[in-house]
Amino acid sequence: MATALGNGLEIFDFTVYSFFAAYIGSAFFPTHDPISSLLLAVGTFGVGFFARPVGALLLGSYADRVGRRDAMTLSILLMAIGTCLISLCPTYGQIGWAAPVLIVGGRILQGFAAGGEIGTATTYLMESGSQHRRGFMVGWQMVSQGVSSVIGALCGYVLSHALAPDALAAWGWRVPFAIGTLIAPIGFYIRRHLPESPQGGAHDAHRHPLGELWAGHRNDMLAAIGLTTGQTVTMYVMVFYMPSYLTRIVHLPASTGFATALGASIAFTIFAFIGGFVADRCASRKALVRPAFILSTAACLPALWIVTRTTHAAAVVTTVMVVTALLGFSVVATLLLMMELFPANVRATAFSTTYALANTLFGGTAQFIVTAMIARTGQPFSAAWYVAACDLISLAAVLCVRERRMD
Template sequence: MTDRDRPQRRGLPFRRRSKPKLRKDDITIVDTKAARKAVVATAVGNAMEWFDFGIYSYLAVTMGKVFFPQLSGSAQLVYTFATFAIAFLVRPFGGWFFGRLGDRLGRKKILTVTLTMMAVATLCIGLIPSYASIGATASVLLLVTRLVQGFSTGGEYSGAMTFIAESTPDKKRGFLSSGLEVGTLVGYIAGSGLVTLLGYLLGPDRMLAWGWRIPFLVAAPIGLIGLYLRNHLEETPAFEAMEQAQDGRHKGMPLRMLLAAHRKALLIGVVMVFFYNVVDYMVLSYMPSHLTAVLGYGETKGLLLILIVMFIMIPIVLAMGFFSDKVGNKRVIQGGLAGLMVFSLPAFYLIGSGQNGYVFLGLMLLAVFLACFQGTMPSLLPALFFTEVRYGALAITYNLSASLFGGTTPLVMAWLIGRTGNRLVPAYFLIGTAVIGLVVATVWLTETSGRALRGSAPAVEEKREIPEILEEPEEALWWREEQARIEEQGDRPHA
C-alpha cells in the first residue's frame, strides 16, 4: 500500500470537550481495495481456524470410538462432547491474554500467533495414538491439544471481528464484516465436506482405523496459507489513530478498571454472544450428531444435509449484513430472535419426521435465523467498545459467554435428551434463549449501523461524504457523552 493509498486520519484527542470539534483530517478515508483485502485475508484466516476447530465436532461419533471405547452409546457421545466443551474453559484466559496484547501491540501481530497455535494443535490431534494403543494417555493427550486449541481460539475470533470492523467504512461495515462469517461457514463446509467425502470413500471401518486422522493432518499446510495472508495485512486505521493520539503510550487497561468502566457494554455483549453461540453451535456443531445418534440417520447422510445447508447460508449471511447497513443491525437481530421463538418447535418437528425433505426444511428454518446473527454480530459486537479496549473487552465478553453457553450446548443437549428422552428439548432451549436475547436487545442495545465506532471519528469511502459529516459533529462523535461518563467514573476514588 502506498502512502497515497493509506487511510487518512490524524489522531483524535480522546478527552472530553465542552463542545465537539471535528476536523476534516480527523475523518478516515478508507481505501476500498485495502478494505476488501483486509476482509478477504481475515476471513480466509478465520476459515482456516474454524476448519481446524470444526472437524472435531463432525468426527464426534468416530472420535468417541477411538478415544473412549470403554464407553458405549450416549455416554460415549457425552464424553466426546465433554472434551469438545472443555476447550471452551480456557477460551476466556486466551481471550484476555491475546486481547490485552492486541490492544497494546496491534491487531495484526496477535492474529498471526493465534492462527499458528491452532494449526499446530490440530496437527497434533491427528498424530495422537488411539486408546487401543496407549490407553488412557490417549484421552489425556487429546484433552491437552483441545486446551491449546481453545486458548488460541480465545484470541482469534474477537481479534478478527475487531480487525475487520476497524478496517471498513461505517456505512458498509455490516456487509463487509459479514464476510468474516462467510469465512467461518467456508471453514465448516471444508471440514464437513472432507469428513463426508472420507466417510463415503473409506467406509466406517477404515475411517475408524485411520481415516479420521486425515482432516487433522491437513491443518499444517492450511495454516501456512492463512499465515501468509495475514502477514501481508496493514494494521487497522483505528488502532493507528489511537496510537498517534496517545503517542504510543497506551499500555492497556487493568481488568478491574475495565470491568468497572465498561460494565454495561460487557454485560450486553455477554447476552448477545450467549444467544448467538447457542444457535450457532446448535445448528452447525450439534445437529450432525443429533441426526446420527438421536434420530438414527446415517453419519454420512447427516453431514451431507448440514453441508448443503451451510452452502445455502453463505448468500443469506451476506444479504443480512447488507440489509443491516440499510435498516440497522438491531432490527435484523430482533427479527431473527422473534423467528426462533415462533419457528423452533415446527423446525424440530420437521427434523424429527425422518423424511429427507422435511428434515432439510427444518434445518433451513433454523439456518435462516442463525444467518440473521452471523450477518450482523461481526459488526455489532466490536462497536460495543472503545478503540483502546476493544480487542481485550470483546475477547473477554465473547469467550466468557461462548465458554459458558456456546461450547457447552452440544454437551447439554446430549445430556438433556438422554435424561428426558424428549427429542424436542433443543427447540425449547432455543425458545428460552431467544426470549432472553430479544428482551436485552430491545431494551439496552444501541443502534450502531452506519455510525462511527466508539472512540473513533467517522470512516468514509469517498471524500464527498466529509462535508455532510462536518455539519453535524455531535452525531459524528455520538459516543462522546458515553466516554465522558466513563472518564468521570475513572476519576472517582475507589474504595
C-alpha cells in the same frame, strides 16, 4: 480476504472436531454405551471452549496494546499446533489414558487460539471499513466461518461415502485435521504481511485494557454476552452437532447428518453475506436484529419437532437450512451492535472476551447439555427446549440494549 482466509482456517480447525465427535469418542473414550462415549467426546469439545475466555483476555489485550495483526498471527500458530496434536494422537487402545489427555491438551490449545482469533479478526475487519461499509467488511468474517463449516461438513460427507464405516472410524476422521495442519503455514505467512488497521492498538505495552474495560463497561459486556447467546447455541446445535445428533440419537444414516450440516453451513454463509449488505443500509442495527431474533425463537421448536419425526433426508436438510438462514441473516448486525458498544482502545479485548464467554458458557456446553437432557428424558426433542431458552435470553438482551455508533 487475507483476514477471512486465516479466520476460516482457524474456525475449521476448531469446529471440525464436532463433526467427527462420534468417531473421536470411539477412538479415545471407548465405553459399552455409545451415548456415554458421545457424552465424553462432546464434553472434550467443550473443554476447548473453557480455554477461549483466557485466550480472549490475553490475546485481545495484546491486540489492544500492541496491534491486531500480531495477535492474529500468534493465534493461527497456536491453532496449528493444537490441530496437529489431535491429528497425530494415538488412540486409547494404543497408549491408554495418555490418549484422552493429549486430546484434551490439543483442544485447550485450539480453544485458547480461537478465543483471541475471532474477536481480534472481527474487530480488525470492522475498523478497516468506513461507517457505511462495516457490515460488508464484518460479513466476510461470518462468510469465512460459514465456508469453514461447509468444508468440514463436505469432508465428512465425502469420507462417509468413500470409506467403509470401519475405515472412517479407524483413521478417516483424522483427514480433516491433517488438512488443517498442512494449510496453516499459508495462513501464517499471509497474516505476517497484513497492514495494521487504522485503530489497531495503542502500541503501548504498559496499558491495562482489562482494567479500563472492567471500570467503565461492565454493563455493556453483560449485554454483549446476552446478544450472542442464542446465536451461538443455535449454531452449535443446529450445525455442528447435527452429524452426531442425527446418527446417534435419531438413528439416520451418517450421510444424512453430514448433508444436513453441509446444507445448513451453505445457508448460513449466503445469508450472512446478504445480512452484511442489509446491515449497511439500515439506520438501526436493532431494527434488523430484533425481528430476526423473534423469528429464530419461534422457529426452533417446530424445526426440531420436524427433525425428530421424519425419516426423509430432504425434509431434515431443508428444515435445518431455514433455521440457519435466519441465524446468518442477523449475525452481522448483531456483531456490529456488540462491537459498537465499546471504544477502539478496549474494543478487541471487550469483544473477544464477551464473545468467548458466551461461546464458553452456552455454545461450548450446548452439545453436552442437550445430549445429557436426551439421555435423561429419552426424548430427542428435549434438545429444542435448551435452544429456545437461549434464544429468549438473546431476545431479552436486544430489547434492553442501548444502540451506539462508536468510531
